[in-house]
Amino acid sequence: MDLDDRSVFLLSQLGRHIADRFAGDLAPLGLNPAHFGVLVHLRQVGRDGQRLSQQQLADRLRVHRNAMVGLVDDLESRGLVRRERHPDDRRAHAVELTERGHDVLTQAESVADTLEDAVLAPLTDAEHAQLAALLRRLTAHAELPPGVHPGLHRRQRRSSTSP
Amino acid sequence: MDLDDRSVFLLSQLGRHIADRFAGDLAPLGLNPAHFGVLVHLRQVGRDGQRLSQQQLADRLRVHRNAMVGLVDDLESRGLVRRERHPDDRRAHAVELTERGHDVLTQAESVADTLEDAVLAPLTDAEHAQLAALLRRLTAHAELPPGVHPGLHRRQRRSSTSP
DNA sequence: CCGTGATTGTCATTAGTAATGACAATCACG
DNA sequence: CGTGATTGTCATTACTAATGACAATCACGG
Numbered sequence A, B: 001m002d003l004d005d006r007s008v009f010l011l012s013q014l015g016r017h018i019a020d021r022f023a024g025d026l027a028p029l030g031l032n033p034a035h036f037g038v039l040v041h042l043r044q045v046g047r048d049g050q051r052l053s054q055q056q057l058a059d060r061l062r063v064h065r066n067a068m069v070g071l072v073d074d075l076e077s078r079g080l081v082r083r084e085r086h087p088d089d090r091r092a093h094a095v096e097l098t099e100r101g102h103d104v105l106t107q108a109e110s111v112a113d114t115l116e117d118a119v120l121a122p123l124t125d126a127e128h129a130q131l132a133a134l135l136r137r138l139t140a141h142a143e144l145p146p147g148v149h150p151g152l153h154r155r156q157r158r159s160s161t162s163p
Numbered sequence C: 001c002c003g004t005g006a007t008t009g010t011c012a013t014t015a016g017t018a019a020t021g022a023c024a025a026t027c028a029c030g
Numbered sequence D: 001c002g003t004g005a006t007t008g009t010c011a012t013t014a015c016t017a018a019t020g021a022c023a024a025t026c027a028c029g030g
Helices: A007-029 A033-047 A054-061 A065-077 A099-119 A125-141 B007-029 B033-047 B054-061 B065-077 B099-119 B125-141
Strands: A081-085 A093-097 B081-085 B093-097
Touching: A007 A033, A007 A099, A007 B007, A007 B099, A007 B125, A033 A054, A033 A065, A033 A081, A033 A093, A033 A099, A054 A065, A054 A093, A065 A081, A093 A099, A099 B007, A125 B007, A125 B125, B007 B033, B007 B099, B033 B054, B033 B065, B033 B081, B033 B093, B033 B099, B054 B065, B054 B093, B065 B081, B093 B099
Parallel strands: none
Antiparallel strands: A081 A093, B081 B093
């Protein structure tokens, strides 16, 4: 059987292609997909008036808190986020988007828009909607947490066979 | 805008999820996805009566020949492939599937079938066909080489920002 | 109020993986 | 022949991810 006859292969192939392209398109902004994920989540919770600690952020994005340190370091050094004292817990830092962070996130989303247009170019609007509906049902069934990319997850240290 | 409103995000998320699950499901067979890709390609060319050198195999799968050494080493040590003298070129090794390699590949494909059933469970047959047709048009437009997973590609050494 | 154990953020260390370079053997071709 | 390219291999390097340890702080019971 041919690999291209399997929808799972096509999905994986296309998904990886998209991820690679997105990473490449994002690089000129000084961001990688993990940075992008952090920014998006920070804006989302900011809208709700919440302040997240690094730990909470790490839990939501399914990354280890040790890794979150580096991500926030990167973003803070570029002035996209701010670490403040957490009002309720002096151990924790409240992380929030800066004005500049908002701007850069907007640019990053425009990159994503462009990529989406390029990848979905061969589909009509109706077909695009059809595809989106199917994909949403699949992600729901797979119980993928909304807005969290599995590529950010902590990879488990494997013993014998590896990618 | 919510990440889940972007088809490219859903595709990437789902594709990664599938790749992770496949790698996990394949591990008990002592294989990783790269091994699987090699086996599938070897069977394909074997059907046409061809014999491929490691270099040719590496070119087709878009991996570096240095990396192919390790992949073939793994498979040969498990008795799934055989390195023979290439009839036309004494520098090259003709790599081919063994009987056992065929068997294990069959098992691996059954793993893939099971995964496909699980992932696509919420869709009817008609919807599945619809999805497959859409995906095929997208991979064609993206000029993704048929049957070659981008995850095997040599990653370029990046200077500043990284995944 | 004090002490014991957990949590947060950080850093240093380790382990694992991927890219690069170098090599001998062989080829291609003049 | 002989010069330069190609094949497969290995060693080395560069990088990334995982782990462990740490001080500061919290939570909670006694």
